[in-house]
Amino acid sequence: MRTRPPLQGSFGAVASTHWLASSSGMAVLERGGNAADAAAAAGFVLHVVEPHLNGPGGDLPAIVRLPGQEPQVLCGQGVAPSAATIERMRAEGIDHIPGTGLLAAVVPGAVPAWLALVRDHGTWAPADVLAFAIELAERGHRVLPRVARTIAGRAAFFEEHWPESHALWSAQAPEPWDLVRNPALAATYRRLAEAGAGLGREAACDAAIAAWSEGFVAEAVDRHARTARMDSSGAAHAGLLTGDDMASWRPTWEPTLSMPWRGTTVHKAGAWTQGPMVLETLGILDPLLPDAADAFDERLVHLAAEATKLALADRDAWFGDGADISGLLDEAFLAERRALIGEEASLELRPGALRGEPRLPRVEAAGPAPKAAGTGEPTRGDTCHIDVVDQWGMVISATPSGGWLQSSPTIGELGFCLGTRAQMLWLEEGLTTSLAPGVRPRTTLSPTMLVDDDGATAALGTPGGDQQDQWQLAMLLGMRVLGLDPQAAIDAPSWHVTHLISSFEPRVWEPGGLHVESRLREATIAGLRSRGHVVTDAGPWSLGRLSFAGRDADGTVRAASNARDEQGYAALR
Secondary structure, three states, X not given: OOOOOOEEEOOOEEEEOOHHHHHHHHHHHHOOOOHHHHHHHHHHHHHHHOOOOEOOEOEEEEEXXXXXXXXXXXXXOOOOOOOOOHHHHHOOOOOOOOOOOOOOXXXXXXXXXXXXXXXXXXXXXXXXXXXXXXXXXXXXXXXXXXXXXXXXXXXXXXXXXXXXXXXXXXXXXXXXXXXXXXHHHHHHHHHHHHHOOOOOHHHHHHHHHHHHHOOHHHHHHHHHHOOOEEOOOOOEEOOOOOHHHHHOOOOEEEEXXXXXXXXXXXXXXXOOEOOHHHHHHHHHHHHHOXXXXXXXXXXXXXXXXXXXXXXXXXXXXXOOOOOOOOOOOOHHHHHHHHOOOOOOOOOOOOOOOOOOOOOOOOOEEOOOXXXXXXXXXXXXXXXXXXXXXXXOOOEEEEOOEEOOOOOOOEEOOXXXXXXXXXXXXXOOOOOOOEOOOOXXXXXXXXXXXXXXXXXXXXXXXXXXXXXXXXXXXXXXXXXXXXXXXXXXHHHOOXXXXXXXXXXOOOOEEOOOEEEEOHHHOHHHHHHHHHOOOEEEEOOOOOOOOOEEEEEOXXXXXXXXXXXXXXXXXXXXX
16 A cells, blocks of 8 residues: 555655655755755754754765766764773763763764755755755744654753753743744854855855854854763763864765665665665575565565574674775675574574674663663654755755754754764774774664666665664565555565664664564564564554655656655655
8 A cells, every 4th residue: 555646757856754854855946956955955954843853963974876977975974072982981980872961972964964965066055055944943843743742751851950951942841733943053054154155155165164163163062062961871971072073074975885686776875884784685685585576474574584683783793984894795795694594583693704703792682671761862763864856867865863852962052962973882892883083983874875777766765773774675675576666665564673782772682573563464473473583563654764766767756755653755846
């Protein structure tokens, strides 16, 4: 079934996790802007309307394809501060980097990355791109029920420990669909826009980046981080991030990692993300998959879950900033991993010997347990996502996240908080994800781009923390094995494993864990349990917030969006 029609047009499309971002991006396309302008405008709007899922203090990976060129990755993942050493963290009396507060802050990369995208590939000035977000922050927007619930859940903590967060968010205790404003954020964005007044477009973007990384924003961040604040360790700690850390970092462009698969080439970001694991999963799975199928049956889901477990174990043993994962997609290694899949569910973490003996972080096995309020990544691991295609054939897939309002104290004069991405790093020597100055945390953020053999190009992705590439795997299998169109593939029942080392606090794993939507059917779920999977029925419509935008070889533009949670939409003409 489809919840929405499969949208088709010939001009352009924007799909995202919030209708105001999609409509803002589409307005840019209609006014002559290109995909870079539209994606950035939508991204800044998401900072305003989904502040519980992303913010200016967060991060951004994106994949961009210009017509006729190879896709490129834009890295807006900031690095650990220069003072962030294992010894320094241990001196704070902690065993793991807290999931909330200031210690987990890295250089905030989202805003410089959006501005770099506009500078390098856009056509609009920063002031024009920022105008949509400024208006919504200044005049107000109707707050999502999930935002209101998030604020209510942290209200007592804010009032006691984070007074600036209380003043901005919980003092007014918004109810669902109340009009909320963030005048401090509007003023911050207006100052960035004014930094480039009178300059050409590229110079204006550079001026706005400088105002962020070396000017008034960096100065405010530096002051803010010096004050100790309560975090999820149960103690108050100051941050390690400084203005100098921000001044010394800029977004970068780099090649994708890619793999041909069933008539398309799947492009992902590198080992500083979890993205390569979906390529490995597809490589392990492909010889085991049927050429075509009518539904996600017990065997197909079992095989997908087991291949995913193996790829995630390799992620946790081998991926990280600067890690050498060459050989991950070699057929010999894939065959070795494939041979481990049996008829029963594995209950062990089994990384492969990609570079000699694998080493995993020291973690405890645990059953499903609720997280303490405000720890880890919020609300079931959600984030944001944007897909854009324009009339000239530029295609962009972007997954902004971090800087969640509930996870770090608000910087009152700026109207946003810092991110907590360093919680993904370990205070344990010798790992590919060990904490060190200047290292990028291995992020879960994972946009995807497909370039078909005939030249058709599509962007897709989803929020979801550790589940992002798993839900994208289900969509890819729906499209290329079940033969579904993108909207039907998004709407198809989904699943994910929790048999992995969580990227977020608390850092545990759930042996054999498999979450499924009940629409997989009772017999399929019972069959998975009989194979030894520890199945959690997550309900009929609960897993995934995928979106999609693409351009066929004949110029047809397509878009699709997720109906779960009733806020993702696609706009197309």
